[in-house]
Amino acid sequence: GAGVSQSPSNKVTEKGKDVELRCDPISGHTALYWYRQRLGQGLEFLIYFQGNSAPDKSGLPSDRFSAERTGESVSTLTIQRTQQEDSAVYLCASSTGLAGTTTYYEQYFGPGTRLTVT
């Protein structure tokens, strides 16, 4: 079956503009993560969605960042008034079950969106 897909693959935007990044999880996956990966760095957790529960937004770096997901479908990450430090690869991952439990459910990652803010 299809894996996690993300669009666009690359996005170049001017400082101050808003951008919207999209993630299509694997069908049936209830959990969805967004991560940011700056050049030469590891992944930084941004936000976690689990079904219809309230998302864990504890990783969002500022109020310019927001994300939405309706049920178990597509998620969008929005960055308002982009800054140069927002330049990074944004990765999405989905999994079948609950994080925060003693059972591990593997994350399946998308290919990411490379965002460049000029």
Add this chain to the structure above:
Amino acid sequence: AQTVTQSQPEMSVQEAETVTLSCTYDTSESDYYLFWYKQPPSRQMILVIRQEAYKQQNATENRFSVNFQKAAKSFSLKISDSQLGDAAMYFCAYRAFTGNQFYFGTGTSLTVIP
């Protein structure tokens, strides 16, 4: 807060040889998961191997094995019989049993020399 440290930004290995990538972590939790992920140039992260902290036996997946030292908070990855396709960034990661967040190290770039 949990931190994951990979002290080797770059490593290289001859094809068919063995290489070990290092990872240390800091946590006050007693139950957690540790992972090694591979990220090829395509950017897509792939799970290589997983270790549950309560298991004393080191995890093994074909040519990949770990050396998990819980007291030392060390979690190294050994790649045996290295192949050209093993060339990639490797990330060590941590997740508490009852947490949502994964914590990643800064990665080790592995080059395989033919």
